[in-house]
Amino acid sequence: MNRKLAQMLLEIKAVELRPNDPFTWASGIKSPIYCDNRLTMSHPEVRSYAADLFKELIEQKFPDAGVIAGTATAGIPHAAWVSEKMGLPMNYIRSSAKKHGKGNQIEGKVLTAEKAVVIEDLISTGGSSLEAVQALQEAGVEVAGVVSLFTYGFKKAKDNFESAGVPYFSLTNFDTLIEEAVDGGYIEKISAESLREWKDQF
Secondary structure (H helix, E strand, C coil): HHHHHHHHHHHCCEEECCCCEEECCCCCEEEEEECCCHHHCCHHHHHHHHHHHHHHHHHHHHHCCEEEEECCCCCCCCHHHHHHHCCCEEECCCCCCCCCCCCCCECCCCCCCCCCEEEEEEEECCCHHHHHHHHHHHHEEEEEEEEEEECCCCCCCCHHHHCCCEEEEEEEEEHHHHHHHHHCCCCCHHHHHHHHEEEEEE
């Protein structure tokens, strides 16, 4: 897991930690951590570094990848930067098919002769990523795997990806970020323990 990227995410406040004043997720879960990786778009040095890491990861884990697919919406810019660096075609997957026009769920050419790698910005339970995978598969595309900028490392995500038979990898994760947060003085060491206990619930 990449410590430098975790440090960058903390520096630009793409990831914020509030052990004593938790955020409320859309699901209603009280969380001591909030990720807004869209902020990487506004920091060229961070997004370029992440794109280089994605390229290296994909070439290592999925050398036969022929198309980069982004998840809407936060995965789209990363997919664009990575596909450009790799010289590969790109498309993206909507959360649902459009209600007008052609009714597309996959935007861009559907390349059934190529293996796709799906890029996601964040993995919590893996549900939205696997919905994107399913949409590609239903369109006749073979999905090699999923890569993400950050993962919470929830056991539920591991179980969901294993059940779907889809490999997934992340550039950095919760545990690495917590280590960097302690080293960088963002949180106290005692808070790190409570953060890890929170993560282990899932």
